[in-house]
Amino acid sequence: METQIFTKENLDIAAKALQQGEIVSFPTETVYGLGAIATSQEAVLKVFEAKGRPSDNPLIVHISDIQQMISTVEEVPEIALTLAKAFWPGPLTMILKAKPGIYAPALSAGLPTVSFRMPNHPLTLELISKVGIPLVGPSANLSTKPSPTKVEHVFEDMNGRIRGIVDGGSSTVGVESTVIDLTNDEGPVILRPGVITKEQIEAVIGPIQSTVKTTAGEREVPKSPGMKYRHYAPKTPVFVVDGTVEAFEETIHKYKVQGKTVGVMAQNAIVDAFENKVEGTYKMGTSVDDMNRALFDALRTLDHLKLDVILAESAPEVGVGIAYMNRLKKAASTAL
Known part of the structure; x- marks a missing residue:
């Protein structure tokens, strides 16, 4: 069908x-x-x-x-x-x-x-x-x-x-x-x-509980989707990088000396700095709102390129950055 x-x-x-x-x-x-x-x-x-x-x-x-x-x-x-x-x-x-x-x-x-x-x-x-x-x-x-x-x-x-x-x-x-x-x-x-x-x-x-519960235990039935299982992950390993040019430069170099192909998904200024030094890029805009909007499309787009790694820009975990980092961490591999 x-x-x-x-x-x-x-x-x-x-x-x-x-x-x-x-x-x-x-x-x-x-x-x-x-x-x-x-x-x-x-x-x-x-x-x-x-x-x-x-x-x-x-x-x-x-x-x-x-x-x-x-x-x-x-x-x-x-x-x-x-x-x-x-x-x-x-x-x-x-x-x-x-x-x-x-x-x-x-x-x-x-x-x-x-x-x-x-x-x-x-x-x-x-x-x-x-x-x-x-x-x-x-x-x-x-x-x-x-x-x-x-x-x-x-x-x-x-x-x-x-x-x-x-x-x-x-x-x-x-x-x-x-x-x-x-x-x-x-x-x-x-x-x-x-x-x-x-x-x-x-x-x-008015005030609500200060502890935000976003995970459920292995034997626990979660009340909400997104609390228990791995989500949002492309086939290509994803690693989270601090949102500075210096952090991306160091991490890209680390993979390049290993002969790896690299994708970068980050705000426009960071992508502009590395566009000619990596095999794939995705410009995620100029704000955390833009990054939320672009996150899943960026993961899918770079995954289609069949790269060795995807490097994704982090965001401060405040305001709407909490939602962004919640999804990105679930998509990411465990360690660089």
């Missing part, structure tokens, strides 16, 4: 395919999602199969109307409504206790909680509305590979595995949503960092 590309003009066909239990990828501001109706166990299991995703890695439910969340959870704390008003539609995911018997058991890996997000993309909001049922939407890549931020990324991984892809252009954020758990007795806690930062959340709801 050749995977079909859908646009706004034939969105009704994509919606019908989803209603019939098929898998359709959709665009969001973060990354492309792998869509299936969230109430069908059979459809949700197809998503795990298409991705090759471990069954204890939960999925996020994507909604187009806040009533779709309100009507399917045990209770809606005031804090959830406050966060929704401030950040939805947008890259924030909230974990709440779901009413039993509504959503497919597989999407929460047996936990009583469900993660909800309202994506900030007009085509996907329209698609969910047309389907009339919330959709799961994990990143539309093969498990462990870099997340897709363009249609061609999805097609590369999913052609022949899914019914279609809704073309909504390139993702504008580039890394997955911030996930906040609202079911903890001790209060809200961030389980996955994103471009909506802890500081932005605290400006709306």
Whole structure:
């Protein structure tokens, strides 16, 4: 089966395919999602199969109307409504206790909680509305590979595995949503960092736990995706380098004397300094926001060159740099 590309003009066909239990990828501001109706166990299991995703890695439910969340959870704390008003539609995911018997058991890996997000993309909001049922939407890549931020990324991984892809252009954020758990007795806690930062959340709801829990133990079922398994990794080894010309110069020299081919993904000024000294480059812009937006495309682009190593610029682990470094560390090899 050749995977079909859908646009706004034939969105009704994509919606019908989803209603019939098929898998359709959709665009969001973060990354492309792998869509299936969230109430069908059979459809949700197809998503795990298409991705090759471990069954204890939960999925996020994507909604187009806040009533779709309100009507399917045990209770809606005031804090959830406050966060929704401030950040939805947008890259924030909230974990709440779901009413039993509504959503497919597989999407929460047996936990009583469900993660909800309202994506900030007009085509996907329209698609969910047309389907009339919330959709799961994990990143539309093969498990462990870099997340897709363009249609061609999805097609590369999913052609022949899914019914279609809704073309909504390139993702504008580039890394997955911030996930906040609202079911903890001790209060809200961030389980996955994103471009909506802890500081932005605290400006709306007041102080939250200072310890950000972003990993789960080997035997623990994670509440949020991105906490347990290796993610985002291309086949080419990736090493993180401090964001200075001197650090890149030293590291490039180290691999060159070994006869290695080298790729550099960094902000424009660093790439400009080494463009003629390495075999592959990717300019990631001039800010950490740009780096988040470019990260997954950079990893995929340089991986296609079949180099020996990829050297990736680090970012300060503050603000949106926390989200960038969280993804980059998961993509990277363990040591230089």
